[in-house]
Amino acid sequence: MAGAQQDAQFRPLESGDPAGVASYRLAARLGSGGMGTVYLSYTPGGHPIALKTIRPELSEDPEFRRRFRQEVAAAQRVQGLYTAPVIDYDTEGAQPWLAVAYVAGPSLASAVAEHGPLPVPSVLLLLAGMAEALSVIHGAGVVHRDLKPSNVLLASDGPRVIDFGIARAADATALTGTGVSVGTPAFMSPEQASGKPVTPASDVFALGQVAAFAARGTGAYGDGPSHAVLYRIVHEEPDLTGLPEQLGFIARCLAKDPAERPSPAEIITLCQEASPTPLRQSGSWLPAAIAADITQRVSASAALAAAPTAAPAAPAPTAPVTRPDVTPPPPTYAAPTAAATHVPPTPSYGPPAAPPPQQTPYQQPFQPPFQPQYGAPAGPRPPFGQQPFGQQPGVQQPGWRPHPVPPPRNKAGKWIGIGVAVVAGLFWLGSCASFLDSLDDSSDDSGSSSSSGSSSSSGSTSGGSSTSAEPTTPDPTPxxxxxxxxxxxxxxxxxxxxxxxxxxxxxxxxxxxxxxxxxxxxxxxxxxxxxxxxxxxxxxxxxxxxxxxxxxxxxxxxxxxxxxxxxxxxxxxxxxxxxxxxxxxxxxxxxxxxxxxxxxxxxxxxxxxxxxxxxxxx
Structure with missing residues (x-):
């Protein structure tokens, strides 16, 4: 896509991507996952937004649709400083979508992968911000269900928790058991991994996992196949080796029993107690390398917003614009020069269209009358025998091609067809007359031959010389x-x-x-x-x-x-x-x-x- 920068955060639109969704022009790709694809777009006022389109296989599931409507309505109630609010949505269209405020910052997953674990002060501010986000989310009656490093974005003024509650729509659909994975195994709670009911305490467990990842660069239950990680989550204790002492309270978040985990409000208090200075989001809470990444993203988003939008090509006019109350100027018949260009008329509702780069019909050489012009612009022709608008008899207009004269038609076939039809009609009338005569004869003899006819008919049936049975319709294929x-x-x-x-x-x-x-x-x-x-x-x-x-x-x-x-x-x-x-x-x-x-x-x-x-x- 023109104007999209080839960097880590913005990728050009691909061939299968839509150019726009509803009234939003899509500027670039931000990423894709199990739920769908996320694009960068802008509000009419120029503010960037992240617009997520839902995967077609999820869109076709009625249960997902119902859940998606409920979760979007619930997400609208979440209005916190550390969440990305819902801006717009469509839950009823052919492809549902959801637009939230765009966060100009990397995800925690990409930041740790590129720059390594965060220092302790940054982790404490990260945890406090995420806990405050969970307080707002749970207060709206929503459980996140899929809290993980890729769903935590790092902005210059604190973290942002995204995709809250929407995972429940996919988790409830029948597609979950047939290939669509909802929830990341390494960050699931034991009850979620065991198929038990998910509660706000499940999000606290995931918060502890995210905190261990941010501080060490790896989760508390190691890596490996999903089933092995899930087994360790359910049956083994977390591995917090190398975790700084100030973050020791994270172990409480990872308790197997949901009742033993702290609430989000308690986590904020624990973060404040572990920090030597009061927790304040001053705008410099992240390492310099990540802050520089955020600045680059802000500049890139502004550049995309300022990039001109390629307007769709206007269709070629199919007929000349005529105004009955305006007398057209007399045509000129001077031969066109090589420098002559055709400038389309300026419409009254917009700026003048740019001249087409290819040659116009007025610059092409005159073609022989009978050579078909498949590439000629479409437009109405005058009735046969009449001159085009503005054409004078005997004068050849540039760009005008006369109609080919149709060859004479042979009328012999028509008369033969009429003769055949007449003969067929006479034969049909004769057949009808014979049939009516036979009916009259049978009615005259009905009184004398009814009994003999019945016995004769019965005899012919029993004798095996009956008429053919009615054809039966074959059974349909199941x-x-x-x-x-x-x-x-x-x-x-x-x-x-x-x-x-x-x-x-x-x-x-x-x-x-x-x-x-x-x-x-x-x-x-x-x-x-x-x-x-x-x-x-x-x-x-x-x-x-x-x-x-x-x-x-x-x-x-x-x-x-x-x-x-x-x-x-x-x-x-x-x-x-x-x-x-x-x-x-x-x-x-x-x-x-x-x-x-x-x-x-x-x-x-x-x-x-x-x-x-x-x-x-x-």
């Missing part, structure tokens, strides 16, 4: 979809490939959605028990001895509207008939685990599309 997760109050449509959960509009019940071929509702069954159902009210729960197949589903007519989850076990099968004519075999696989904060059912679906006539019932 399509199977495995592991479809349907969140509570969502439904799927069997016509979709694959079926994707759809949320009932305005938070209403999916029970009344005509498109709900299969829904999951926690108050839809008898006695308010969770149930699977269908708007078409044709659901059949098969017995264990029955084999799920199209033939079985067609033969079973014990229809009901819903089947409660209490009637189902893993492997239970249901036949579902839809008003549109689809038949599906639904195999129940279970509900969300107890440790999963989301509520969904998992099913396998085999669909025979258009397997029966659509229902006419309303």
């Amino acid at each position: 399509v199977t979809y495995k592991g479809i997760n349907i969140p509570e109050s969502y439904y799927v449509r069997f016509a979709d490939a694959p079926p994707k959960p759809v949320e009932a509009p305005d938070g209403s019940s999916p029970v009344y959605e005509e498109a709900a071929d299969l829904y999951y509702y926690d108050a839809g069954g008898w006695d308010n028990n969770p149930a699977l159902g269908s708007y078409g009210e044709k659901v059949v729960l098969l017995n264990n001895a029955q084999k799920g197949s199209l033939a079985t589903c067609r033969s079973e007519t014990r229809y009901t509207k819903e089947v409660e989850l209490t009637q189902l076990s893993k492997g239970s099968q249901m036949c579902v008939h839809t008003p549109s004519g689809h038949i599906a075999l639904v195999t129940y696989q279970g509900t969300a685990p107890e440790t999963d904060p989301s509520d969904y059912v998992s099913v396998d679906i085999t669909v025979w599309r258009n397997a029966e006539e659509p229902s006419s019932e309303e």
Whole structure:
């Protein structure tokens, strides 16, 4: 991208990156991760912001969408000195995004990797600022869940904690167990690593891990494969070898029992007690090398903001601008010189467009009349036989090309076609007349031959010389979809490939959605028990001895509207008939685990599309 600097903090936009999101022009890449990609942009007033777009596979998950809306709303309530506030967002578009205030400073991870561990006074100010940020975040009812060095930015006036609470949206989605990693193993708490409920105390554990990293350059549980680090977090004590004495209280943050960890307010007090001087963010709290890095980032961001924006090329005019109340000047017929240039008309709503660098049609040599001009600019032609606007008879205008004269058409084929049509029409009329005559003859003889005709017909049938049977429509080919997760109050449509959960509009019940071929509702069954159902009210729960197949589903007519989850076990099968004519075999696989904060059912679906006539019932 023009104007983007090739340094560590700003990278040019790549070929697959959008040029803008909503009303924000994207200036450069800031980074990417498991949740999405972060870009540098600017508000209309020129203030830099960090705009994060969410990964497509997360955007397509309805449960993530619901959680993302909740977490963005909660993040808006977080307004602290050591957090990056939410500036703008879109949770409903094709690709959700979130914009927060841009922090002109490196992350703690990159600063330690490039310049080494921080001195003790810087670590104490870092811890105090992060603890104050956690106090504000927890006070808004949010748990960070993914506090790590890359989510702590170092600004000239203190640290900034970013991405608070948004990880919960991804952690709650069904995609978490299928390749999308949320939370960094080396900085997870024991309860988070064990799949237990996450509380504000989990963030305190991560704070202790971040503090050990900032002071020593390595975490308290070492490096290596993720499963090995997680095992040590859950079962072993932290390794704080080499940690300065003033930071010994960090061990309390790393207690296995969440109840034994200090609160963020206590951590601030411990930092103040460990500092020989009062804690003050004076603007020089970081080593000189990191401060110089921050200054460079501020200058680079200002340079990008001042870089001119390349305006999109204006489309070529498709027709001359005409003004009925203005008499056009008389055309001149002087031959164009080599220096002649075409200047487009100046529009009334903007600055004059720059002349195109290539040759204009007025500078090209005259082409023969019948040579096709595929590269000529598009525009309306005058009716055949008329002169273009401003053209005088007998005078060749520069750039004008006459229309080629169409070749004469052979009309013999038309008359042959008319003759064939007439003959076919006469033959059809004759056939109709013969058919009507045969009907008259059969009606005249009906009284004398009805009984003999019946016996004759019966005899021919029993004798094996009956007419051919009606052709049968072959059964449709089944399509199977495995592991479809349907969140509570969502439904799927069997016509979709694959079926994707759809949320009932305005938070209403999916029970009344005509498109709900299969829904999951926690108050839809008898006695308010969770149930699977269908708007078409044709659901059949098969017995264990029955084999799920199209033939079985067609033969079973014990229809009901819903089947409660209490009637189902893993492997239970249901036949579902839809008003549109689809038949599906639904195999129940279970509900969300107890440790999963989301509520969904998992099913396998085999669909025979258009397997029966659509229902006419309303």
